[in-house]
Amino acid sequence: MVKFLTSVIIYAIAIFMVSWLFDLIAIESPGAWIVASLVLGVLNALVRPLLVLITLPLTILTLGLFTLIINGALLYLMAAIVSGVEIESFWRAVLAALLITIISAVMNALISDRYKIKFHIHRRD
Numbered sequence: 001m002v003k004f005l006t007s008v009i010i011y012a013i014a015i016f017m018v019s020w021l022f023d024l025i026a027i028e029s030p031g032a033w034i035v036a037s038l039v040l041g042v043l044n045a046l047v048r049p050l051l052v053l054i055t056l057p058l059t060i061l062t063l064g065l066f067t068l069i070i071n072g073a074l075l076y077l078m079a080a081i082v083s084g085v086e087i088e089s090f091w092r093a094v095l096a097a098l099l100i101t102i103i104s105a106v107m108n109a110l111i112s113d114r115y116k117i118k119f120h121i122h123r124r125d
Contacts, residue, residue: 004041006111007104011044012037014103024096025079025087032084040078048074071097 015037019025027033051070052059059066072094079087087093 004045007044008037008041010104010107011040011100013107014100015040017103018096018099022096022099024092024099025075025085028084032082036078036082036085039082040075043074043078047077068094068098068101071101075100 012034015025015027016033019027019033027036048070051073052067055066055070072090075097076087076090076093079085079093087096
């Protein structure tokens, strides 16, 4: 549950950054922003693994680039589900998905224990 909530918070920040900096996603209110983050988190947790499995041959053929199309489709679906969120075209959704993926990967790396630098201080007595 903590992992899901962390991913929803990261998606919320990434969606906000993409909508504010690049104007690819139009979000009408903070409530729509929060609902969009939750819906995208659920879609990525439940629908994305199934889509990746179904399209595995195509993903292998394109050396993984088809996952970007899957991410764009899920983002476009999220905009269709959530009122107050609009994306003008599918290709804008794909570009927004690419930016959200990059931003969320950087944020995950920053908060992950695997990549944290640990300091050990040894005292001499």
